[in-house]
Amino acid sequence: MSETLTADVAIIGGGIHGCSTALHLRRRGASVVLLESGLCGAQASGVNFGGVRQQGRHLDELPLARRSRALWGRMKELIDHDGEFVQSGHLRLACSDAEMAVLEDWAKGAREFGLNSELLGRNAIRDRYPWLGERVIGGSLLAEDGHANPRVVSPLFARAARKAGADIRENTKAVGGVRDGAGFVVEAEGGLKLRSRVLVNTAGAWARDVAAWFGEIVDEEPRSPNMNVTEPLPFFLNANAALMGEGDGVYMRQVERGNVVFGGAGRGTPDRIRRRTRAVMEVSARAGRAIAMSVPALRHARVIRTWGGIEGYMPDEVPIIGPSRTTPGLIHSFGYSGHGFQLGPGCGAIVAELALDGRTDTPIGHFSIDRFA
Numbered sequence: 469m470s471e472t473l474t475a476d477v478a479i480i481g482g483g484i485h486g487c488s489t490a491l492h493l494r495r496r497g498a499s500v501v502l503l504e505s506g507l508c509g510a511q512a513s514g515v516n517f518g519g520v521r522q523q524g525r526h527l528d529e530l531p532l533a534r535r536s537r538a539l540w541g542r543m544k545e546l547i548d549h550d551g552e553f554v555q556s557g558h559l560r561l562a563c564s565d566a567e568m569a570v571l572e573d574w575a576k577g578a579r580e581f582g583l584n585s586e587l588l589g590r591n592a593i594r595d596r597y598p599w600l601g602e603r604v605i606g607g608s609l610l611a612e613d614g615h616a617n618p619r620v621v622s623p624l625f626a627r628a629a630r631k632a633g634a635d636i637r638e639n640t641k642a643v644g645g646v647r648d649g650a651g652f653v654v655e656a657e658g659g660l661k662l663r664s665r666v667l668v669n670t671a672g673a674w675a676r677d678v679a680a681w682f683g684e685i686v687d688e689e690p691r692s693p694n695m696n697v698t699e700p701l702p703f704f705l706n707a708n709a710a711l712m713g714e715g716d717g718v719y720m721r722q723v724e725r726g727n728v729v730f731g732g733a734g735r736g737t738p739d740r741i742r743r744r745t746r747a748v749m750e751v752s753a754r755a756g757r758a759i760a761m762s763v764p765a766l767r768h769a770r771v772i773r774t775w776g777g778i779e780g781y782m783p784d785e786v787p788i789i790g791p792s793r794t795t796p797g798l799i800h801s802f803g804y805s806g807h808g809f810q811l812g813p814g815c816g817a818i819v820a821e822l823a824l825d826g827r828t829d830t831p832i833g834h835f836s837i838d839r840f841a
């Protein structure tokens with residue numbers, strides 16, 4: 469049966485970015501309909517590593533990450549749940565002088581954005597983190613970083629948006645859209661039609677399809693970070709830690725119940741069409757070897773599960789955030805390139821400002837789609 473809905477803003481994609489945008493829009497009183505092909509938070513937003521990390525980001529991302537970090541500290545107020553957010557600190561670990569120099573450079577740049585990471589030499593880092601192996605020669609700690617549970621956080625953004633009055637349609641895939649007079653008409657499976665003044669594209673690794681409806685061809689590539697988790701171990705990892713180098717970098721965190729989640733050292737296999745991913749055993753083994761060498765207590769830990777998730781990567785590995793190049797009223801927010809979970813709360817607020825005010829005070833020029841023109 470066909471149904472036509474009308475809203476100020478239509479959103480395609482119910483990951484953390486779409487749901488956070490919907491929530492912020494509702495908090496400002498706009499009417500919102502969000503279409504989600506499957507279940508909200510079931511793709512990258514619900515299966516990621518859970519790192520809430522500012523450290524190591526492209527410096528242009530720091531104003532966004534800062535804005536988001538402020539909201540992570542107020543999760544209870546935003547989504548009526550703490551999201552299991554823990555301010556554990558984030559350690560970037562160097563195994564060579566060259567890696568240490570990269571950390572020093574980043575620390576200098578980040579200071580201009582009000583972020584003070586603490587550089588630790590060989591002795592200082594081992595005093596504070598006795599679980600580190602001999603090959604680590606130093607590192608950098610950003611104490612205000614941490615981690616959260618993506619399986620909880622992302623669906624809860626959807627629940628909070630719905631409670632605030634957003635009309636969220638799950639299992640409803642948008643199949644086409646056009647600009648029509650003063651606004652947009654989006655068609656979804658099942659005969660649903662949606663009219664809106666503004667259209668927001670938060671379709672994650674599928675966002676390039678939505679952009680293509682409006683003649684915008686973007687080089688967004690699906691990739692799958694490779695994830696693993698160990699059996700529960702006595703708690704000892706009192707900071708999230710990431711090794712530089714080691715293929716794609718290897719990272720780990722320990723949750724309160726004892727399991728160590730780790731990833732990196734390569735990728736799994738994403739299937740964008742069937743919306744499925746598989747972890748790759750060789751990659752898991754490589755990541756396991758790298759962390760066991762740097763954290764000897766993990767040498768005999770048993771891995772109980774591996775998984776992946778489909779994420780959209782841009783060629784320069786930073787997202788597209790801002791107005792479309794071809795179509796007034798269309799706003800993109802996608803291509804988060806493996807680090808968009810932390811940015812979800814803040815970018816939702818930014819996109820809501822773009823939708824309602826046509827501007828934001830947070831600098832987003834670097835993320836314009838124009839850079840690929």
Ligand SMILES: Cc1cc2nc3c(=O)[nH]c(=O)nc-3n(C[C@H](O)[C@H](O)[C@H](O)COP(=O)(O)OP(=O)(O)OC[C@H]3O[C@@H](n4cnc5c(N)ncnc54)[C@H](O)[C@@H]3O)c2cc1C
Pocket residue numbers: 480481482483484485486503504505506507508509510511512513514515516517518519520521640641642643670671672673674675692693694695776777778779801802803804805806807808809810811
């Ligand atoms: C394994 C893994 C580990 C990661 N680790 C971290 C980390 O530690 N820290 C960090 O900050 N980031 C991390 N990331 C990245 C982060 O998860 C993503 O950047 C972020 O979740 C992207 O959110 P999103 O809302 O843009 O996309 P998604 O969560 O993919 O949501 C997009 C949604 O759009 C829907 N959709 C697509 N097309 C349509 C359509 N036509 N109609 C309706 N709905 C549609 C999809 O079904 C999907 O639910 C990781 C990612 C992965 C995969």
